[in-house]
Amino acid sequence: MIFKSLTSRVLLMASLLFSTMALFGQGAAKGDDKAGKTLFQNNCASCHNKNMKSDLTGPALGGVEERWAAYPRTDLYLWIRNSQSMINSHPRGKELWAKWQPTVMNSFNGLSDQDIENILAYIQCMYDGSCDPAAAAAGAAAAGGATEKPKNNTLLFVLLAGILGIFTVVLAQILSNLKYMLAVKEGLPAQRQTLKQTLLSKGVIAFALFAAVVLGGYTTVNQAIALGRQQGYQPDQPIKFSHATHAGVHKIDCNYCHDSARRSKHSSIPAANTCMNCHRAIKVGSKYGTAELTKVFASIGYDPRADKYIDDYENLSEDEVKSKYTAWIEDNAIQGGKTPDAAIKEGALQWEAIKEALTDPKTGDKKVQGPIEWVRIHNLPDHAYFNHAQHVSVGKVACQTCHGKVEEMDLLQQHAPLSMGWCINCHRQTEVKFADNGYYNSYYAKFHQELQEGKRKKVTVEDIGGLECQKCHY
Numbered sequence: 001m002i003f004k005s006l007t008s009r010v011l012l013m014a015s016l017l018f019s020t021m022a023l024f025g026q027g028a029a030k031g032d033d034k035a036g037k038t039l040f041q042n043n044c045a046s047c048h049n050k051n052m053k054s055d056l057t058g059p060a061l062g063g064v065e066e067r068w069a070a071y072p073r074t075d076l077y078l079w080i081r082n083s084q085s086m087i088n089s090h091p092r093g094k095e096l097w098a099k100w101q102p103t104v105m106n107s108f109n110g111l112s113d114q115d116i117e118n119i120l121a122y123i124q125c126m127y128d129g130s131c132d133p134a135a136a137a138a139g140a141a142a143a144g145g146a147t148e149k150p151k152n153n154t155l156l157f158v159l160l161a162g163i164l165g166i167f168t169v170v171l172a173q174i175l176s177n178l179k180y181m182l183a184v185k186e187g188l189p190a191q192r193q194t195l196k197q198t199l200l201s202k203g204v205i206a207f208a209l210f211a212a213v214v215l216g217g218y219t220t221v222n223q224a225i226a227l228g229r230q231q232g233y234q235p236d237q238p239i240k241f242s243h244a245t246h247a248g249v250h251k252i253d254c255n256y257c258h259d260s261a262r263r264s265k266h267s268s269i270p271a272a273n274t275c276m277n278c279h280r281a282i283k284v285g286s287k288y289g290t291a292e293l294t295k296v297f298a299s300i301g302y303d304p305r306a307d308k309y310i311d312d313y314e315n316l317s318e319d320e321v322k323s324k325y326t327a328w329i330e331d332n333a334i335q336g337g338k339t340p341d342a343a344i345k346e347g348a349l350q351w352e353a354i355k356e357a358l359t360d361p362k363t364g365d366k367k368v369q370g371p372i373e374w375v376r377i378h379n380l381p382d383h384a385y386f387n388h389a390q391h392v393s394v395g396k397v398a399c400q401t402c403h404g405k406v407e408e409m410d411l412l413q414q415h416a417p418l419s420m421g422w423c424i425n426c427h428r429q430t431e432v433k434f435a436d437n438g439y440y441n442s443y444y445a446k447f448h449q450e451l452q453e454g455k456r457k458k459v460t461v462e463d464i465g466g467l468e469c470q471k472c473h474y
Helices: 002-026 033-043 075-081 093-100 111-130 135-142 153-184 195-199 204-227 241-249 272-279 291-298 318-335 341-358 387-393 399-403 422-428 445-453
Strands: none
Touching: 033 111, 033 422, 075 093, 075 111, 135 341, 153 195, 272 387, 291 318, 291 341, 318 341
16 A cells, blocks of 8 residues: 555656656747747748738738637647648638638648747737847848757756656665565565665666667767758858958959859859959958968969069979069068068068968978868758759849858858758748749749739749759759
8 A cells, every 4th residue: 555655656756747847848838939930930931921910822820819719729739730631620710711722721740839839929929019129120021041040958958867867766766665665564574775776776777778878869860960060150261351342342243253153053162363353453452461362372373573474383492482472572561661671571471371371281282382272161961952053043042042141251151051941941932033034934834824814923932843852852
């Protein structure tokens, strides 16, 4: 009797603890509008207006909770997850289907109850204007495929794991004491287990192994998903090239330097001869003077003092190359007001920087003649196919959509996560530019007709097969 009673209490304690952990892990029932913003953009924004007040492909969502208030909350959850299952059986479902057919709402079976509450909280705060100004402005603007960085919950998980571990030890000790009390009651020989014996018991060891397997599996899967993703990656480059100066101040078009983006799968890094189209005339930089531009000159063998390319440059010794460029640096330093001794020192310092910048990182070759070894920033995995020309020339996608406001970046960084989900979300939202685009003249005739007849307001990349697996994984 004592054993059953204590066992019941132990099970009750376990139930309460796991309920508490679930509450901490999933969040309270109240929705979080900040989390809901990202969920809305990734799942709902392609069909529902961001202002929550005007119809789009789907109805305006403002006031949705009031319209479903007469029914159990779970009915609203079911509708969001799989609306088609309710259009013939639920009063509200029939009403919505009668108004909006044949437009079918996508299924969102992956959304948890808490996810839905977060979305509803964001819808409500956008509808009544209670969102914080930054969130409201971002939500009202087009999503553009942007994705917020996820919050780091590592500390919370470690805390929960610690609580669960302590609970396991306590539970094992209680069970050991129960066995001891039962043996004493029945007159059998018995001995209380020490804490060490409890920790080394089969049950505790089995739980520890199970926890290790779960943690290892979670870590492996999580790291595999994140493999190759480097949003925010901003490495130092061998030359301090500023996109803010070139694309921002001087308004140089991205396709001038990265010209293959318009006609090729790849967007190539511009060769030094592209730089020389301008810098044969502009030989001293506005910010770094001769320090960075001389690196370009040395890599390609251009003599800025004589305004010509150096004959037989690749066969010159390092001292011969050094003498040409240090003389150039010293001349400019003296013209800038430095003494001859200071100019010589400046030439020596800049020469060492030139050698370091043009050293091959793979071989360690310090000979300055040769291509500039730029550090690659954006790199999709080999199993993902991406064609720059398809997006730039056909899709008319602005470079900033994927690369961010490069015209404001002194040091370039990766703006977007470039994940599969990010690309899919963009394909769901991006409208195909049919007007004055000859690429689509011989394709998708029915879309042209539906647009002309007013049956369709827009065509997205999803409509023309942009979510088909083989489009990116062939």
